[in-house]
Amino acid sequence: MITEVIVASTVGVLLLILFLVKFFNNNRHSSSANDKNASKFNESANEFENENQQENILTEEKCNQSQEGNGFEGGKKKYGKPKSGKVKLISDSFTHPLLVTSLKGHAGDVTSFDLSSNGKYLISTATDRSIFLWTIKDVGSKSVKSIRANVEFDSARLIKFSPDNRSFITCLENGNCIRVFKFKKNEDGSFSKIEQVIDDFPKTHSADIINIGIDSAGNYAMTADAGTRFDILNLKGDQLSSVDTGTMCNSGAAVSPCGRFVAAFGFTPDVKVWEVSFDRAKEFKGVKRVFDLKGHKAGVLSLAFSADSSRVATLSKDSTWKLWKTDVEYARGQDPVLVCTGAVKDKLDAARIAVSPDGRTVAIAVENNVTLYNGITQEEDQKIAAIFSSEVRHIMFSMNGKYLICCGDRQVKVFNNPTGYKSQISDYTAQLKTCNKNAERRLTEQLEEAKKALKELS
Ligand SMILES: *[C@@H]1O[C@H](CO)[C@@H](O)[C@H](O)[C@H]1NC(C)=O
Ligand SMILES: *[C@@H]1O[C@H](CO)[C@@H](O)[C@H](O)[C@H]1NC(C)=O
Ligand SMILES: *[C@@H]1O[C@H](CO)[C@@H](O)[C@H](O)[C@H]1NC(C)=O
Ligand SMILES: *[C@@H]1O[C@H](CO)[C@@H](O)[C@H](O)[C@H]1NC(C)=O
Numbered sequence: 001m002i003t004e005v006i007v008a009s010t011v012g013v014l015l016l017i018l019f020l021v022k023f024f025n026n027n028r029h030s031s032s033a034n035d036k037n038a039s040k041f042n043e044s045a046n047e048f049e050n051e052n053q054q055e056n057i058l059t060e061e062k063c064n065q066s067q068e069g070n071g072f073e074g075g076k077k078k079y080g081k082p083k084s085g086k087v088k089l090i091s092d093s094f095t096h097p098l099l100v101t102s103l104k105g106h107a108g109d110v111t112s113f114d115l116s117s118n119g120k121y122l123i124s125t126a127t128d129r130s131i132f133l134w135t136i137k138d139v140g141s142k143s144v145k146s147i148r149a150n151v152e153f154d155s156a157r158l159i160k161f162s163p164d165n166r167s168f169i170t171c172l173e174n175g176n177c178i179r180v181f182k183f184k185k186n187e188d189g190s191f192s193k194i195e196q197v198i199d200d201f202p203k204t205h206s207a208d209i210i211n212i213g214i215d216s217a218g219n220y221a222m223t224a225d226a227g228t229r230f231d232i233l234n235l236k237g238d239q240l241s242s243v244d245t246g247t248m249c250n251s252g253a254a255v256s257p258c259g260r261f262v263a264a265f266g267f268t269p270d271v272k273v274w275e276v277s278f279d280r281a282k283e284f285k286g287v288k289r290v291f292d293l294k295g296h297k298a299g300v301l302s303l304a305f306s307a308d309s310s311r312v313a314t315l316s317k318d319s320t321w322k323l324w325k326t327d328v329e330y331a332r333g334q335d336p337v338l339v340c341t342g343a344v345k346d347k348l349d350a351a352r353i354a355v356s357p358d359g360r361t362v363a364i365a366v367e368n369n370v371t372l373y374n375g376i377t378q379e380e381d382q383k384i385a386a387i388f389s390s391e392v393r394h395i396m397f398s399m400n401g402k403y404l405i406c407c408g409d410r411q412v413k414v415f416n417n418p419t420g421y422k423s424q425i426s427d428y429t430a431q432l433k434t435c436n437k438n439a440e441r442r443l444t445e446q447l448e449e450a451k452k453a454l455k456e457l458s
C-alpha cells in the first residue's frame with residue numbers, strides 16, 4: 001500500500017517536472033522567434049560577438065597581405081556585424097528604366113540570395129535574422145508572393161538552394177557553420193512554412209566561412225573560409241575532405257552547376273579547379289586538382305560559372321574580367337581557353353561578377369554600381385549606378401537570362417537584361433559570317449528573335 005502511494009506520487013512529480021520543462025522550452029522558443037522581444041537573443045548574440053572578434057583578429061593576421069581592397073564574396077569584415085533590431089532608414093527614391101521590381105520585406109541588410117534550379121523561387125537572407133522565400137516565376141507581374149521565417153539565435157549570412165528546390169543551406173553569422181532548412185508545402189502546392197531540419201553542422205572552420213555551395217546531385221556541400229581552406233561535407237555535416245587552396249588567402253570558392261568542380265581563388269592570380277568524385281553508389285571517392293585558369297596579373301576577387309559549367313567568368317584586382325572556356329579534355333592535357341578579356345574602369349574594391357546562363361553576358365558590381373558587358377564584343381553596355389546606399393552584396397542572372405538580380409540595403413532588386421539580347425545578336429551575326437548553309441537558317445531565325453525581344457524591351 002505504502003509503496004504504491006510512493007510510486008504514484010513519484011510518477012506525479014516526474015510528470016509535473018516534464019510538463020514544466022516543456023512549457024519553459026516552448027515559451028523560450030516563441031519569445032526568441034518574436035522580433036520585438038529579443039532579450040534572450042541579445043544575450044547570446046553578445047556572447048558570440050566577443051568570441052568572434054577574437055577569431056577575426058587571428059584571421060586578419062593570417063591573411064594580412066590581401067586585406068586592403070579585397071571584397072570578400074560573403075565576408076563580414078567589410079560590412080560589419082548585423083545590428084539586430086536596428087533598422088537603417090534608407091531613402092527609396094531609386095528609379096531606373098531597367099528596374100522591373102524591388103522585393104521588400106527584410107528589415108535588415110540583405111546579405112545573400114539564391115535561385116532554385118527550376119527558376120521558380122528566390123530565397124534571401126538578411127541581418128535582421130529574416131529569411132524570405134519569393135515566388136518569382138511571375139516576377140514581371142505586380143505582386144510577388146512570399147513567406148518568411150526567422151533564424152533562431154543567429155542570422156544567416158549566406159544562403160544556397162539545394163537541387164531539390166525544396167530545401168536550402170545557410171551559413172550562420174555567429175555560429176560560422178551550416179544550418180539546413182526545408183519548405184513545407186500546402187496541399188495546393190504552395191509553400192506554407194520554412195523549418196529547420198536537423199541540428200547545425202559541427203563547426204569546422206576557425207576562419208570565417210566566405211562561400212558555401214551544394215552540388216546538383218545532392219552529394220555534398222562545400223564551405224570555403226577566409227584562410228586557405230575549403231571543406232567537402234556530406235549533407236549530414238560529416239567532413240569528407242579538407243583542401244588547402246594554396247591561394248595565400250581565399251577570396252572565395254564556387255561549386256560548378258554540374259557539381260563536378262570546385263574553383264578556388266584569392267590573393268594569388270591563378271584560379272585553381274578541383275574535381276570532386278563520387279562513385280555510382282554515391283560513396284565519396286576524393287578531391288583531385290584538375291586545371292588552373294592562368295592569365296590574371298593580380299589576385300582574383302570573384303568568379304562565376306555559366307549554367308552548363310562550360311564557361312567561367314573571373315574578375316581580378318588587375319582591373320580586368322575574363323571569360324574562359326572550361327569544357328576541355330583536361331585529362332588529355334588540354335588547358336582551358338581564354339575566350340575574352342574586358343577592362344573595368346571603376347576602382348575595384350568590394351567587387352563581384354556574374355555570368356549569364358548562356359555565358360555571353362557579364363555583370364560586375366563595384367560598390368553600389370552594376371555594369372553589364374557584352375561578352376562577345378567585350379564592350380561595356382549598360383551602367384546602373386547608385387542602386388543601394390551601400391555595396392551590392394550579391395549578383396546573379398535569372399535562370400532564363402532575362403533578368404539581372406542583385407541585393408543590398410533591405411532589398412532584392414530585379415532588372416531587365418537588354419545586354420543579354422545584344423550579346424546574342426553579336427554572337428549570331430559573327431557566326432553567320434562563317435557558317436554553312438544548314439546552320440544559316442536557324443541562326444537567322446535566332447537573330448531575328450533576339451532583335452525582336454530587344455525592341456520589345458526598349
Ligand atoms: C518579453 O518576454 C518576457 C519574458 O521573457 C515577458 O515578461 C515580456 O512581457 C515580453 N515582452 C513582450 C513585449 O512580449
Ligand atoms: C538589445 O540590445 C540593444 C543594444 O545592443 C538594446 O538597445 C535593446 O534594448 C536590447 N533589447 C532587449 C529586448 O533587451
Ligand atoms: C598587417 O599589415 C599592416 C599594414 O597594412 C601592418 O601594419 C601590420 O603590422 C601587419 N600585421 C602583420 C601581422 O603582418
Ligand atoms: C527542381 O528543379 C529541377 C530543375 O528544373 C527539376 O528537375 C526538379 O524536378 C525540381 N524538383 C522539385 C522537387 O520540384
Ligand SMILES: *[C@@H]1O[C@H](CO)[C@@H](O)[C@H](O)[C@H]1NC(C)=O
Pocket residue numbers: 346347366367368369385386
Ligand atoms: C559609381 O558610378 C558613379 C556614376 O557613374 C561614379 O561617379 C562612381 O565613382 C562609381 N563608383 C565606383 C566605386 O566606381
